[in-house]
Amino acid sequence: MSEFKIFFSKKIKEIIVFGMLSCLVVLLIQCHHNSGKVQLKNGDLLFVTAKESGLSGAINNVTQKEKAASFDHIGILEKEGKRMFVLHAAPKGGSQKQDLKDFIKDQKDEGQEVVIYRLKPEYQKAIPDAVKKANSMLGKPYNFNYILDEQSYYCSDFVERAFRAENIFKLEPMTFIDPKTGKTNAFWEEFYHKKNLKVPEGELGCNPNGLAGSDKLERVENF
Template sequence: MMRTLILYIGILAGAACTQQREQLRSGDLLFQVGRESAMSGAIMAATGNDCELQFTHVGIAVIGSRADSVLEATSDGGVRMTVLSDFLNKSARLNGRPVSIAKRLKDTAGIAAAVARARTFLGQPYDYSFRPDNGKLYCSELVWESYLAPDGRRLFPAQPMNFRAADGSMPPFWNELFAKLGEEIPEGLPGTNPNDMSRDTLLTEVFRWF
């Protein structure tokens, strides 16, 4: 009986992986609710709203003939390529499944160029300052810099950044981070975040893991 159950679970897992691979394409944006950390908590407090999910991270799918990866900017490695399974392991869990969603541009004409452009940023350090044009990138900034309209404009709009929680208070994480950097908190400067980007009407959902 136990052997039959294990075999059944294995068949289901294999079917799910096949469905995932068939639906994902290079250039899909993978939005993630990260596991609880000081940074993800501060991001969620500042960019969350009444929607069901509050995304704290985004990466770019790179689907290969042998391995699937995610191009992402992370606080522990800068802009790098991460194996898809490792990316998903960093997600929060819902009923044991990673809380991550894949979305795709409705107009797919420029996606290949966007992925090629994103690759040129590999090795750049993480942008703890959250400021544009400083040779560093945070996760949604990588997407913002890579996905361009035919006329060179960025597809995803930058908005005045908010670092405050819903009650108007500043999470201690941001005060401590920018004190260490010796910089002012860039409240109100133009920027992006995964939560807003995930809800852009240019995108449509193609797969979810939970």
């Protein structure tokens, strides 16, 4: 009888140890899974990768500075409790506050990805006022001319203005020159010709690739 008790006791211990080890493995797997999730922060900048053709490709053609940065759109993340929104200026809807899930879906539907950038720690203090400023600009129409205008905004223009008080970004002379030919990109030549406007070569402006290249930002990861 005593041998049975000893055997039974050993089996109980083995079952308990096995159960504890199983729980530990599950916890380790769960922790690893969670560590791979993006921890979004208020004021994060969401950059959208550029396409190779059309307006997206034309923007990237004359503004891309490095292979790692190839973007044609940008928005500011705003966290309100457990809800998250993107403050941005887009052709459809103008300057708007869009639910993050809808924003991500729109990009994925177009075959584009979202890359998260974040202000470096020493510039984080600029975020509250920038988010407040961005909210004050909502409702303005989209600037389809891409020439700075106080009554309408395009995507990088919207973001630059939001952070302007803290000098996070800077306006630079725009260029529409195709680096491969040294001449004005054919898309932009026709684009402004149809609008009866002169190509605004050299005028101050900004673009997503330029903002992504700021030394005040750090790339976090893909969404």
